[in-house]
Amino acid sequence: MIDLVWLIPLLPFIGFLINGLGRNILPKPLIGTIASLAVIGSFAISLSIFLTFDAAQPQVIHLFDWINVGSLSIPFAFQIDQLSIMMLLIITGIGSLIHIYSAGYMSHDAGFGKFFAYLNLFVFFMLLLVMGSNYVIMFIGWEGVGLCSYLLIGFWYSNGAYADAAKKAFIMNRIGDLGFLLGVFLIISTFGSVSFTEIFPKAAGMVSGDATLILITILLFIGATGKSAQLPLFTWLPDAMAGPTPVSALIHAATMVTAGIYMIARSNILFALSPVTLDIIAVVGLLTAVVAAFIALTQTDIKKVLAYSTVSQLGYMFLGLGVGAFTGAFFHVLTHAFFKALLFLGAGSVIHAMSNEQDMRNMGGLRKKLPVTFLTMLIGTIAIAGLPPFAGFFSKDEILAHVYEHNKLLWIIGLFGAFLTAAYMFRMMFLTFWGNFRGTEDQKHHLHESPVSMTFPLIVLAILSMVGGFMGVPHALGGHHWLNEYLGPVLAASNNILPALSLEHATEYMLMGLSVGGVIISIIIAYVKYVSKGYVPKEEELQSGINKLSYNKLYLDELYTAIIQKPLDILSTFFFKVVDKSGIDGLVNGLGKVSIEASKTLRLLQTGNVGFYIFAMVIGIVAVLVYSFIII
């Protein structure tokens, strides 16, 4: 089966070609079927590989030599191991569901064929990202998904604001990409190779805290902050909600944004040997988690709430990585993919029913009209809030337990963020599904449950959100943490370096109790405020006090415009008008002017007075004579 691994990315790529070329010719149902089948086919192959793969060593499948220059050799090759298999399952599995969902969601859009072509292309690049056997192939996928993200965010490009959001996403990602690229260069010069199978054994022999390793990991982490929307580069992700909702679910929740975590988990040995970087990652992740949660508290756009929630959850994953809980972070990637894809698709279903209304202030009371959407989203919300035994509880708890052991202060802040998560998520649920309907009559009339192609993925994801956590039941709860064992071969080297979790079971129970208790209290507060009192946020309240800071996203966009974009544009104009036009070009033109002026002055010597000419001639002759006879 492993010989067919090249088919996994090829199938979506073929789907992209067929749909891209035939987007105006093929009928819509056929396009949707081709696109979905391509991804489902990849999923089937991935699944069979998952079931048959039992090698302890990563399997490398060499396709062809891509770049060979001097001693630098970059093969186009795939690597299959436990980590990439898990990612393959997530990408193709959730990808298939979202393709099916999109067939219903996008059915009225004029750009149907284009949409599926892009979506297939995205899956192709995402698969390259996780299957690449070296950093450069990973980088192809890394930038390729950025491209697809750009295309899909700007899918409705006629709206200038959407096009701007797409552009912003691409550029902010590129800032991170430069860090990634420099990191790759440093890896090449340190290890003489880009292939994982050559780098990691060499790295394992280096001492912890090696300066080069720290620099490499910091540069790679800069790459991750761009792709995975961490401070200070996260502001593109909320704007990315301009894209169609299935895109938000697939790209901006389940897969692409977790690429940074995948990359760090893939390079775990490099990071495990760089404690300084790990600390930086933990702090950045935690800050992002709390800041994003804080912003999410006052957002009124249902997708924006979910976007900030994604940023916040990604922050938790980085926090987990930072404290050395690689399995925990990756566990959270998986569970988050389930429940966040679910929530986004649910939100899409709501938006679909509400005739493209996204403002929660105009919703309310939808639970009766959209029962399936409501129930599945409720499951997703409980999962993300972290109530047992749903998926989010296990993964988040594992991260927090590691954080607790690592540093108590980080843990307190992290726990506080988890409470905020529960608060804003249930706020969203209460505003949307409880209370009275606040939209227009037209919308009310139009309200309907979504078609089966949309509710089926919701149900599947809801089930996964319920049971997904059982793949990592901690020992304290009587499990044996299957995921940890499964990923063992990939993380073995760094597990030898990093201390294992050594908390007493009693302490773990205490941590779980605290977080569950806090979450329940948060939910009750939200319930009282938004259901019992029926509070609906008003614009003027959002624009006052601390709400103002949160509602306006801490003014980060304005800050970046003021300190980066504006100065660069001013610099550009300055360079163009002053340095280039007046300065350098002025100098060049000046040379021309000087010769013209000089000739104007010199020609005055030509007086026309013959006597003067003769006199000058005689003087000249005398000078020559004096020079040749006396001086020489």
Next chain:
Amino acid sequence: MENITSTIQAVPLNHYILLSAIIFTIGVIGVLVRRNAIIIFMSVELMLNAVNLLLAAFSSYSGDASGQVFVFFIMALAAAEVAVGLAIIVMVYRNTSSIDINILNRLKW
């Protein structure tokens, strides 16, 4: 021939050089200080003749006839030059009623 050569050689070479230098200098100064075109012209002739004298003297002292051949060339040339030069001066006089060269300052930018 013998006669002329010995006659020339009767005077020491230095005297010839000195004389021509004096004549030449008179010519130069004449050209520089006078404004009358005819006087200037005459001064130019004076300079030419100073050179001729020198050529003749050197030629006989070094026993090489080519110097004296040059003298003939120069004299022929000078005659032609005088013809052209005087014609120009006549034209100048007709046009400006003057032969003061300082009037002729149109030859400039």
Next chain:
Amino acid sequence: MNLLLLLFFPLVGALVTLLNSKFAKQSAFISSLVTLAFALLLLGDFVPDASSQFVVNYPWIPALGINFAVAIDGISMPLVLLTTGLFPLIILSSFGRSISQASFYALTLFMQFGLLLVFTATDAFLFYVGWEVALIPIYFICALWGGENRIKVNMKFFVYTIAGSLFMLLGIIYLHLQTADNSFSIASFYNLNLDATTQGWLFWCFFLAFAIKMPIFPFHTWQPDTYTEAPTTGTMLLSGIMLKMGIYGVIRWLIPVTPLGFLTWGHLALILSIIGIVYASIIAFTQKDVKRLIAYSSIGHVGLIAAGIFVWNIQGLQGAMIQMVNHGINVVGMFLIADILIDRLKTREIATMGGIAKVAPKFAIAFLIVVLGTVALPLTNGFIGEFLLLHGVYQFNIWYAAIAGLTIIFGAVYMLRMYKAVMQGETNERTASFKDINGSEFLVLAVVCLLIIVIGVYPQALLHISEASVENLMNQVNSKLAF
């Protein structure tokens, strides 16, 4: 297959085109295709080792030791392919434009002769002749068919380049006088062992000529004006191929002939190149004229190529070799896109455009692919070049690489800004009736897009051609530098 056939066929083509003015564009196009076929035949016989192949060497002016000596090695081959490959595209892209006249095509083909001479000459005098021969037609093309300010701008362009080349001529003559065998051949130039000070002076003589041609900051100010005022087809010739003469000159002549001068001054040249990358990219941010924006972006990209050469390692050089080809392809695509916009909308102002993607989807896709190639997205040709170049610069100094790498970010900024302003948003009355690309435009853009992706996916084919020669040249210079 004889190299002379390749060299002189364009001249025949020019003559035929001129005489046959009724079918000028057809005969010019066919001539360029035949030349391309010759080049491909040569490629078929080419062995990718370090040797000079298809050598032709006739005495031309024996009294002065001047030979008509041409040959192709791994460094010339990609450029010959680029030149012969781009000419059919450029000629095709001029179909249906007002420039499509017999005299224009004759000049274009004449220029091809000069360019091929530059890329194949192994005699310094012949190189110089080709260098100037290529300049004359482009002068007339710009002067006859350019924009409003063409005379003034063209004058500056001409004087600027000529000033540079005269320094080079000075250097060539000096080197000729030093040769033991009274020769202009490149081999005897390579074998000269002059002292470091002399080589320093010679370095500057050659560097000025090449730096102006490329152009490298701060010798670039002729370029944006000329690119903007020249007819777009002329701009393609200038930016797609002609500036490669400068880069080629640095690799072939400047550094190998004056290695000690390079040792002294190369670092300064490197710094200038890197300044140019950032400087030109930043200027491109706020350009309002679509051609001027591309012109500045080109300065940035060429700066990176130059930086890759001046760091003088295998990755940088190979990156420069492949990026020369890539830049030629991309910039021709970019200027064709600009030409289509200008042709349809009668304006160069970006601000007056918008929403074109909606009315011209094929054009939008082609534009996007060219933009992606230009911003060096992986699996496009630009990535291969920039990756190798940045890696080369990185090996020299990590900070230089970080600064030069800003091109990755800045390139995305100005290119996507332009793409957004031109293609996205709502249409206005000007762009609402924009016609999608037609036959010849479609063909050219399709070839350009195909090349962008093919080279991006399988660059090894191109890298392989130049590898041995580049390594050989590097070792030869390094042995003189006593590394």
